[in-house]
Amino acid sequence: MQKVISFGEALVDMLSSKVSKPAGKTEAASHESFTKFPGGAPANVAAAVGKLGGNSVFVGQVGADMFGDFMKASLEDAGVDTRYLLQSDEGKTALAFVSLDDHGERSFEFYRNASADLLFSADDFQESCFEGGGLFHFCSNTLTEPAIRAATLAGIDKAKSAGCIISFDVNLRLNLWPEGADPFEFIWACLERADIVKLCVEELNFICRGQVQAQVIERLLSLGIALVLVTDGGKPLRYHTQERTGTIQPPSVAMVDSTAAGDAFIGGLLYALAEQNISAPLLSDFVAIESALLKSALTFASACGAYAVAHQGAFSSLPGKEDLTPAYFA
Template identity: 60%
Template structure:
């Protein structure tokens, strides 16, 4: 098994009490309460890998405050190594207030800038982190400000130089970008450096601009990606490799909270890649074996299906036994 470093934001999700309360017109008269849960897309992925039994590390920065302490303990409780998680007194831990509608779909209000996750510096990536083989995973939320963009590029450079498999989940949150900023160029630059690219259907549409999906997906593969994944809620998961195209039908479950669905899916896939010692070089060979690839994607899809049936992020992530029960 090779190690996985998930880099980026660890934050606290403040989940609204109205998730389980009356959603009628009179609900506004009820005092709304928020309960803290550990969150942040790359932190969720790290926790998903750790709970499944993977060699999971989280790299990032949180505040030296009660919320930062909470996140450190929460990650460690999910068997995530926090050696690369730094704490600072220069900024506070980021918060995200989360509301759900009747179907479990979420909306976010972020209290992030300036926050601790944004001041992780390029020099804080240590060369020894990238000894041996591994997987480096990140999202677009570390591209939103010049400083954290530079840090992300430094981490990418170290990972690629070490021959690591690079995984990029676009996970675009437009409300995290400064007003008037177009995320297209920095996001596309990261797509071009990734071996594994995961997009939602909406994110693929964002990348298309004036081109059609087929052209854009071909460009992603031509740029060097060995595996491209396109998710679309309850619709089939699409996968593309340089030589194969296919789809996976998701498990039909009753959704309670979609917060960690994509992160559980990505964590499940990275766990399987790590468990089989899949490197950047061998990911290309995996793309030539649709049967094995589809088995791994079915496993990852079951992780996502389990997550949507439970509230919160870390609290919704499955263990191996949970995944096995969904696949029977």
């Protein structure tokens, strides 16, 4: 089985649990309590692959603090190799406070200023991490500051040199970017280096900048991207390759919490590719010729996403293979 290397932020999600005002009390109508969960999009993907039984490796940095210890232990409990997870005395583990509305949709408030994940440098990558190739996955949250952006690009280059498939989930969080900063050019710089790209429809609209979606999809494919995936909640997943375009209808489930839905999806897809030992030289043929196998992999990934939507939290909502009952393939 191929190795899946996930790079980026590992942070603690402080997930809301709204509490109604007790009868007869005069304070605000409701207040929120928060419970800690392991999170961070790349860490979620690593955990998704690990819980499915894959060869999952996480690369990044947390603080040498109680939250960093919590993240390391949580990744290991999910079956993730953490030998390349650093713990820094110079920065704290990042936190994300996540409020949910009545439909399970999220809003985020990040505490990530000079946090440990942003202090990871290009020199912190260990060459042994990339030995044997595999799949290298990252998101745009490591593009927000110059130093971590440089580290991300260095990691992509090292992974490509080692023969890895490059997977990029845009996962745009504008409130993580400095005021006045425009992520557009930095996202496109990474799109130009990727083999697999996942965007939600809002992220696709962001990178369109006045062009119609079809034109931008064509541009992405012209860059040499083998597989472009566009998600839209419970609406059909669109996939685009050099040869074809298709859709996959996600399973219909009652939404509880969408926090890790996209990460469960991409983790499921990377696991499916790794399980079939799809290497970089084989990827183009896999998406071009083996359309039935590609659809099977995307259906499996969609089942993983649906399971996550139906459960609360990030790591805690990620399925093992035994959790993916036939209902998640309906």
